Amino acid sequence: MILTDRDMPDMDGLRFVEQLLQSPELAGKAKVIVLLSTGQQGESARCRELGVDACLTKPVSQAELFEAISRVLGPLPSKPDSPQRIRRQTVPKANRLRVLLAEDNAVNQKIACRFLEKEGHHVTLACQGRQALDAIERENFDVVLMDVQMPEMDGFEATAAIRAQERDSGKHLPIIAMTAHAMAGDRERCLAAGMDNYIAKPISACELVELLEEFSGAAREEASPA
Secondary structure, eight states: OEEEESOOSSSOHHHHHHHHTTSTTTTTTSOEEEEEOTTOTTHHHHHHHHTOSEEEESSOOHHHHHHHHHHHHOSOOOOTTOHHHHHHHTOOGGGOOEEEEEOOOHHHHHHHHHHHHHTTOEEEEESSHHHHHHHHHHSOOSEEEEESOOSSSOHHHHHHHHHHHHHHHOOOOOEEEEESOOOTTHHHHHHHTTOSEEEESSOOHHHHHHHHHHHHHHHHHHHSOO
16 A cells, blocks of 8 residues: 655656556555645546545544445455464354444444444444433443543443442443553553553554453353353
């Protein structure tokens, strides 16, 4: 994949792409994303003529860039002897979780749901903290992926409400915090708020798999008869 800016000295991005795609080694093989500045939307037609796979207008958010990269590259094939592929083939169905995803960003929702469902987990979506609390009252979940920044009721407020309800029930619902700002002290703040773990966005698929596996065993033990 090639990510290039439209505005560059000496040779601009579109001229660069035009010459680049004339190379027999790259033509039809390399995926190209071009970054445009505000006011250059008219360049999108030129990009299509050149065979550019996607255009983004700056400033580009992490979510927009991640979605564009995922879209143009598509699913990456796993090598037959890949450790990740071997691990996934041996994951029993009993380890699949009922996941509540509390996330307000539409792009992040789509990406996370697609990945979790591909892993075999059942996903329920909540767009803000109040909806997450309502979902927990209606259904049983094995784990919550809780975005820290949400409208009306954020992840910290929702977690506090969940933990307050659990004081009477004696239950404990695992909550994994998600935040777009990976800063020093974030993990400690999330743990202090009653969350069980923390993951920074954009989320690493491998890291999320490892986190969910920590709770698969607990969910299996809880579901097993005494």
